[in-house]
Amino acid sequence: MSTLEQDIAALLTKVQKARPLVHNMTNVVVTNFTANGLLALGASPVMAYAREEVADMAKVAGALVLNIGTLSTEQVDAMIIAGKSANLHGVPVLLDPVGVGATRLRTEAAERILREVKIALIRGNASEIANLVGEVSDIKGVDAAESSAEINAEIALRASHQFNAVVAITGKEDVIADGAHYRIISGGDVLLTQVTGAGCLLTSVLGAFAAVERDMMLAGTAGLAYYGAAAARAAERTASLGPGSFQVAFLDELAKLHPHSVKGYATIAEASSMAAGGESR
Numbered sequence: 004m005s006t007l008e009q010d011i012a013a014l015l016t017k018v019q020k021a022r023p024l025v026h027n028m029t030n031v032v033v034t035n036f037t038a039n040g041l042l043a044l045g046a047s048p049v050m051a052y053a054r055e056e057v058a059d060m061a062k063v064a065g066a067l068v069l070n071i072g073t074l075s076t077e078q079v080d081a082m083i084i085a086g087k088s089a090n091l092h093g094v095p096v097l098l099d100p101v102g103v104g105a106t107r108l109r110t111e112a113a114e115r116i117l118r119e120v121k122i123a124l125i126r127g128n129a130s131e132i133a134n135l136v137g138e139v140s141d142i143k144g145v146d147a148a149e150s151s152a153e154i155n156a157e158i159a160l161r162a163s164h165q166f167n168a169v170v171a172i173t174g175k176e177d178v179i180a181d182g183a184h185y186r187i188i189s190g191g192d193v194l195l196t197q198v199t200g201a202g203c204l205l206t207s208v209l210g211a212f213a214a215v216e217r218d219m220m221l222a223g224t225a226g227l228a229y230y231g232a233a234a235a236r237a238a239e240r241t242a243s244l245g246p247g248s249f250q251v252a253f254l255d256e257l258a259k260l261h262p263h264s265v266k267g268y269a270t271i272a273e274a275s276s277m278a279a280g281g282e283s284r
């Protein structure tokens with residue numbers, strides 16, 4: 004195994020042993036799926052929203068995940084309280100900017116969160132991250148328009164500079180960037196697009212990895228690779244049956260993940276920044 008493969012394998016074991024508490028402030032569509040997905044992975048989910056308690060919950064969590072999928076102004080106020088508490092106590096904060104660019108409320112909420120809270124990792128689809136960096140990109144509700152991995156890598160690098168955070172853009176291929184480098188992770192299955200909240204759960208899964216690893220580029224890479232591998236494994240068994248069977252099998256595969264599960268099901272390609280030629284190493 005390469006060093007990176009060894010590092011991400013060690014991280015999966017760490018998540019499974021530590022069972023990190025992930026505090027999710029997420030949307031009403033995906034709440035149950037997110038909790039079950041985190042449990043399957045081996046993490047401990049908690050959802051807490053009241054402004055009176057979020058600072059206390061974020062303080063004791065391993066990671067805080069902010070997801071604006073069904074936001075209200077009151078909820079964003081509470082997210083900022085939680086985020087500031089997490090920042091104060093060294094708890095990594097992740098942002099899923101669901102539907103940014105689709106409405107002014109969403110765009111302004113994401114901008115406000117990024118201004119007032121130090122975000123360690125942002126994960127969104129191509130349209131969401133493009134809109135965050137001020138690129139005009141088609142967004143239909145919460146779903147992304149088509150984009151290529153190379154264009155996404157460039158946008159992720161830009162976003163990571165702009166927000167001083169690691170940025171993951173997911174889609175057919177996932178990219179993750181830390182300002183200087185990016186990686187392209189291939190895995191997953193198109194059936195994930197038929198399961199609502201596949202992206203939202205992924206952000207929370209990245210939260211579980213971020214809880215046990217301070218290097219967000221490494222934590223994010225591990226989360227993307229294992230998530231993609233679990234989906235590919237589930238699709239192998241259930242693609243002919245449809246999205247319902249796939250969703251169940253996917254949860255099962257998250258629960259069955261072991262350090263070697265990525266091999267043959269997801270690949271990680273490493274590259275330096277586009278300015279340096281974007282060569283694979």
Ligand SMILES: Nc1ncnc2c1ncn2[C@@H]1O[C@H](COP(=O)(O)OP(=O)(O)OP(=O)(O)O)[C@@H](O)[C@H]1O
Nearest residue numbers: 128145173174175191192193195199200201202203
């Ligand atoms: N065409 C595809 N083929 C394989 N995997 C895919 C494809 N599209 C998305 N995925 C995978 O689906 C997961 C969710 O990514 P996606 O970009 O669809 O999130 P999203 O748009 O935020 O989803 P949602 O809003 O439903 O939560 C990722 O693991 C990604 O790799």
Ligand SMILES: Cc1ncsc1CCO
Nearest residue numbers: 030032072073101145200
């Ligand atoms: C469908 C949907 N609408 C708002 S959030 C959400 C879940 C996927 O992001």
Ligand SMILES: [Mg+2]
Nearest residue numbers: 101128202203
């Ligand atoms: Mg999403």
